Amino acid sequence: MNELTATTRPVHALVLTGFGINCEEELAAAYRLAGGEATIVHFNQVLSGETSIHDYDVLNFPGGFSFGDDLGSGVVMANKARFRKLPSGRTLLEELRAFIEAGNYVVGICNGFQMLVKMGLLPDFAGQQEREVTLTHNASGRYEDRWVRLAVNPRNRSPFLKGLTSLEVPVRHGEGRLVIRDEEIRSRILAEGLNCLTYCDATGCETELYPHNPNGAELNCAGLTDTTGQVFGLMPHPEAFLSLYNHPDWARRKRLDPNVSEEGDGLKLFRNIVEHISQSRAAQPAEAASNEVSL
Numbered sequence: 663m664n665e666l667t668a669t670t671r672p673v674h675a676l677v678l679t680g681f682g683i684n685c686e687e688e689l690a691a692a693y694r695l696a697g698g699e700a701t702i703v704h705f706n707q708v709l710s711g712e713t714s715i716h717d718y719d720v721l722n723f724p725g726g727f728s729f730g731d732d733l734g735s736g737v738v739m740a741n742k743a744r745f746r747k748l749p750s751g752r753t754l755l756e757e758l759r760a761f762i763e764a765g766n767y768v769v770g771i772c773n774g775f776q777m778l779v780k781m782g783l784l785p786d787f788a789g790q791q792e793r794e795v796t797l798t799h800n801a802s803g804r805y806e807d808r809w810v811r812l813a814v815n816p817r818n819r820s821p822f823l824k825g826l827t828s829l830e831v832p833v834r835h836g837e838g839r840l841v842i843r844d845e846e847i848r849s850r851i852l853a854e855g856l857n858c859l860t861y862c863d864a865t866g867c868e869t870e871l872y873p874h875n876p877n878g879a880e881l882n883c884a885g886l887t888d889t890t891g892q893v894f895g896l897m898p899h900p901e902a903f904l905s906l907y908n909h910p911d912w913a914r915r916k917r918l919d920p921n922v923s924e925e926g927d928g929l930k931l932f933r934n935i936v937e938h939i940s941q942s943r944a945a946q947p948a949e950a951a952s953n954e955v956s957l
């Protein structure tokens with residue numbers, strides 16, 4: 663029996679799929695390329711209790727078109743999390759709160775971000791699973807599929823963004839416009855640096871100008887965390903830019919600089935979280951780390 667201590671066990675990501683989610687493979691690849699492990703399971707395997715989120719370190723809600731965006735992007739999946747009881751007698755949202763309180767991480771990308779917002783987990787000031795912000799139809803009135811530049815808020819709380827100041831990543835969505843419920847929520851998001859990613863122009867300056875801000879989001883906000891920094895949602899797709907060769911301009915960039923990094927900006931986020939969790943474990947007191955995990 664191969665026994666690993668908690669400190670040496672690889673970081674393990676759970677990546678959900680099903681019902682029209684379509685970015686699970688790239689997301690799992692991102693964790694594997696970053697040195698972690700990733701398991702893809704159908705949403706129903708979690709709801710049925712067949713898979714426990716508590717066996718993992720990072721729970722991932724990928725992008726896609728869950729339930730065809732009927733009732734609004736992410737709404738049906740969010741309601742499944744809010745109302746369906748697992749065999750434990752708790753809803754997935756209640757299990758998620760326990761998962762977060764145990765120090766684990768939750769990520770929602772695009773459709774996944776829409777789910778987190780609509781189940782009330784972002785920014786979650788009240789802790790009452792109520793919608794404090796929402797993500798709705800792009801101001802352009804059309805589906806936006808383009809590359810954007812993002813500025814990283816230096817006061818952000820997410821280990822995914824450690825050491826990063828800017829990112830170039832693709833967006834592809836119809837309902838990416840962040841709308842904030844009221845001035846109190848807006849002020850708290852700004853005061854606490856929860857608007858971790860903002861759309862910016864080619865010079866790196868935050869802008870509301872289309873198409874740099876592709877959807878008209880308030881605060882030019884492309885990504886949010888909760889106050890713990892453990893819940894992170896974003897509209898752009900970092901898992902779609904893991905390699906230089908994912909970028910449409912790769913040939914020119916390679917010609918201009920033959921030594922240009924062959925990694926995409928998106929991979930940096932996954933390297934950060936794998937490293938952060940690994941280091942956090944290694945720093946745990948001996949008695950905690952001695953909890954052996956028999957594999």
Ligand SMILES: NC(=O)CC[C@H](N)C(=O)O
Binds near residue numbers: 725834
């Ligand atoms: N790429 C995605 O995840 C798209 C999310 C959602 N279906 C939208 O169009 O806004």
